[in-house]
Amino acid sequence: MASVIYRIVSKQPSGYCINSSLLRSSSSLKCWQRCVTTFRTEISDPSEHSFDHEGQFYTIPKKDVQKIFMLNWMSPHEKNMNKMFQEFSILIRRPALEVMDILKRLNYNYPLTRFLLYGEMNAGKKFTMTHIMHYCRSQNWVLLTVPWANEWNCKRLDVSFNHHKESLFDLPVHSKILLEDFLLKNMSLIKEFTTSTTYEFSEHEASEQGIPLTDLISFGITRMKFANDVVGALLKELQILANNDKIKLLVTIRGINSFWRKTGQKKEKVQEIHAQQLTLVNQFMELLQSDTKNAVAMCSTESWVNDVTDRKSYLPTELMGKEGVDFLEPFLPIEVPKYGNAELQSVMDYYIDRRWIQAPEAKTLDGRAQIKFLSGHNPYQLYRVCVPL
Amino acid sequence: MASRRLVQLSNEHWIVLNIKRSTVHHLQRCCVHSRIKEDLEDENFKVLNILRDKDVKRFKWEKPPDVRTLSRADCMKTDMNWTSVWPTKAPFRWGSVPLPIRQGYRKKEYKLSAGKYGNAELVKIPNFLHLTPPHIKTHCQAIKKFCTEFPSELKNREIRKANFPLEVITSDYVTCGTSIRDPRSREVTVNVDLSVLKFDEHSVTKIKKLAGDKMDEKAMTLQLKSDRCPVRKQNFDFNVYTLTALYYESQEKEDWEDEMEESDWVKYQWDKTQSKKKILKLKHRIQQINSGEKTDLASSVSKSDPSVSVVDTEDDIQSYKSAFSNLKDEGDSRETLNAYKQSVLKLLKL
Structure with missing residues (x-):
């Protein structure tokens, strides 16, 4: 009996897990929680961004992404990232x-x-x-x-x-x-x-x-x-x-x-x-x-x-x-400098939110310190370090 | 296996006999033996150890070293006079040096290199055993009677520098050879402190270019060395001649020096570049816009020469000038670029 269940679980496509978690997070309660968390702003109009929003993520609306950035601006790698995270968010930086x-x-x-x-x-x-x-x-x-x-x-x-x-x-x-x-x-x-x-x-x-x-x-x-x-x-x-x-x-x-x-x-x-x-x-x-x-x-x-x-x-x-x-x-x-400490933490929060970091050890304070050290505050390196996590 | 046989001697004392029956491994036997020993000693048994414990060493009488075969180093006392052992420069002698020295190739990783005894490697390399601190002390003591006392007024370094800007360094060599002459004694080094001489902005840059690596630019000192002539005096004269030539050549200004291009500049001269024209034009335009003139682009350029209406001594242009020349001279860094950014912001009235 146990083996049957195991087989069913293993047959599911790998994307399903992430999908379902994102679906769950977009329910109304979770949406409200997302507003409350510190690493996001719901203001998607960049003209309203001020120095208070530094170190927070904002999401570019999908129609803008399709129109301005999709064709030539974004590299395949970045497009792939957007597909993974199911949104186009950028960190508001100084x-x-x-x-x-x-x-x-x-x-x-x-x-x-x-x-x-x-x-x-x-x-x-x-x-x-x-x-x-x-x-x-x-x-x-x-x-x-x-x-x-x-x-x-x-x-x-x-x-x-x-x-x-x-x-x-x-x-x-x-x-x-x-x-x-x-x-x-x-x-x-x-x-x-x-x-x-x-x-x-x-x-x-x-x-x-x-x-x-x-x-x-x-x-x-x-x-x-x-x-x-x-x-x-x-x-x-x-x-x-x-x-x-x-x-x-x-x-x-x-x-x-x-x-x-x-x-x-x-x-x-x-x-x-x-x-x-x-x-x-x-x-x-x-x-x-x-x-x-x-x-x-x-x-x-x-x-x-x-x-x-x-x-x-x-x-x-x-x-x-x-x-x-x-x-x-x-x-x-x-x-354009490398990440500061606060930015690094908020990016890691974002990765955890998007399930890019899933290992429970990586979410602890100690794990975060290790990731920070390995990445050397470099944004792309941070992304690379978190690949196996 | 060893069997044990208990023998009763008197009323209370028991003896265990360990008897070797077969070819038993020594270690195994020892283990068994010690186990039996532990078991029995608790119960007030004494064990007769027929096969003796191997780890108890017997006393061995050692031969005292033969004094006749000892080297000099072995017999030395700790407070002997080293200068008398090694008075002059000499190749290494293993017998006279009381140091545990090793030199040579290590044949295996765990092996040490060869010791000093009969070691030819140690003879090959130069040693400084004749130049230890006690040696130098005795040398100095011996020469002292030929020296005069250093004038007490000149002990202050700055006074000495101001009064004697020229420093001449020569060396004499004493050897016990057939000739008292040494070819190295003709070398003369002259150190000059250039801050005593008169230089203007142009001549400083010129002497820097002429002197090249003979000059220390930060400390403004010149070091002239010469061994090209056979006699010391000639070498000294040559150095002084070089100094004179350098000084007077740097004071002169040739016609072709004005034709220097930007790549030859020691310092960036903003006033001579296109950048100045560009900035003045920009400034002129900004002033026009601020005063509310509505002129066409083409006409504004042709109508008035920007350098006339814009004064280049204005504050923002001066700050731009200094920031930009700093960027050019010192190269890029976070500080220079930030200063440059601030100056541009000032220029754009932000």
């Missing part, structure tokens, strides 16, 4: 609050303000950016995102010569991906706007003045040959719109230090292409250096861009070099 505090007080008539996030590997720069992007979306900003700038250097899809300038190289496929991403994120916001000038892409093809901006973008997506030129046109249009107080623009570039490195792209006889020779990089650098009103640029330097052998440095000058700093200044350096 750097994000700091940036949002500055954004609230900033005079938007001033020329473009540049933020530079820096920090050690896996310290949470990306999720800080996610938080800020969510804030800007809640304020109806237009988001122009480069999820991983190093992709232009490393991912060899297609390279072509630029028609207008001989020394530059186009990346049509990357530009197409960028345009698609932009269109998906900002479809509702840029519906009404039209182009201000005519753009000639070749002798036969041109976009006339006054056509909707979405048409220009979809032209770039369908005619991939001109996708890179369309990106340039789009950036110019966005600058004009922002200068006329019609939109507010957030430019997000992850891994900006890849702008000053050699790429792996090749075209015919040109075996080595520097990132400065790419049209996309030039267009974005022009945008960053322009004094556009109503625009904020948020960049991050990433050690991942470097070779495997030297990824220890994480400070801006070491990663970007002197040219990078000279180009970007005046910028606002924002450090």
Whole structure:
């Protein structure tokens, strides 16, 4: 009899256990308990977050996640995490609050303000950016995102010569991906706007003045040959719109230090292409250096861009070099540090809540101290350490 | 197994006889024996131990060491005069050194390396047995009569430094050889304290570049060494000549020194860079916006030169300048970046 029961239990799918526990926790009583616990806030609007909420988790609503972050922003690993935890929660941390505090007080008539996030590997720069992007979306900003700038250097899809300038190289496929991403994120916001000038892409093809901006973008997506030129046109249009107080623009570039490195792209006889020779990089650098009103640029330097052998440095000058700093200044350096003690405890609380930590030994004070020591306060390492628990 | 046989001697005393019958293992027998012993002794039995206990050692008479075969080290007293044993530099002699020294390859992990007796390895390496503290004490005592007393006014280090900025170091060598000359005695080292000399901002940076690693930049001292000439005096003269040449060369300013590029700068000069133009332009624009002028982007740049309307001695620009040059000079760190952030925030009026 006992063996029969055992067999039935063991035949259940492994996901069932977690599922059922989550279902139970979402009953009304548990919901109320969740509000009471210290590591969560029920405020999902990031504009209402203040320094009181530091070290607490908040959940991004599912429609926002689908719209903004799902397509290109999140890596498969992070998507998998969301699937596991059945929600998209992020920890409210000091750097994000700091940036949002500055954004609230900033005079938007001033020329473009540049933020530079820096920090050690896996310290949470990306999720800080996610938080800020969510804030800007809640304020109806237009988001122009480069999820991983190093992709232009490393991912060899297609390279072509630029028609207008001989020394530059186009990346049509990357530009197409960028345009698609932009269109998906900002479809509702840029519906009404039209182009201000005519753009000639070749002798036969041109976009006339006054056509909707979405048409220009979809032209770039369908005619991939001109996708890179369309990106340039789009950036110019966005600058004009922002200068006329019609939109507010957030430019997000992850891994900006890849702008000053050699790429792996090749075209015919040109075996080595520097990132400065790419049209996309030039267009974005022009945008960053322009004094556009109503625009904020948020960049991050990433050690991942470097070779495997030297990824220890994480400070801006070491990663970007002197040219990078000279180009970007005046910028606002924002450090994203590793977890503090309070943050660490609240993350562990969250993992216990989500059943990521199940072993009873790990939940004790002693176990927590061990996990803390093993992780070295590093967010990703903390996640990794808790895998077998 | 051992059998026991109880023999009654008198009224109260019993004796147990242990008799070996077969080839029994010694240990086993001992165990049995001791067990019987314990059992019986409680009951006032005495055990006759025919096979003696093995662990009780018999007294063995030891031979006293033969004085004729002992080495000198063995016979030494603890309070003997070491300087008389080892007066000068000499290769190692195992017989005269009363120390338990070992040297050499260990053939097995658990084995020790060879001792000092007849050990050629110990002879190969240099030793300092002729330079022990009592040696040096006696040497000093012997030389003392040739020395003069150090002037008491100069015992203070700072007074000495101010009055005698030049320090000349030479060494003499005494050997009992055929020649009294030693080639090493020609070397001369001259230490100069540069704080006595007059330097301005330019000449300091220039002498740093010229002197290279001969100069200690923090303490501002110069160390000149020379052994290129055959005689000591020539070497000294050469050092002094080098010092003179370095000093006067650093005072001069050539025409090409103004053409230095940013990568050659010892210190970051913010006033000469593009950064200054950029910041002044930004500041000009911010001022325009704050005063409520509504000008187009293109016209504002062309209309007025920003460097005219914006004074670069303003507080926020000065703080930006210092923070940015600090960032460039000292490199990135949490402190410099934070200071830089504060200055930018100040510039943006936040």
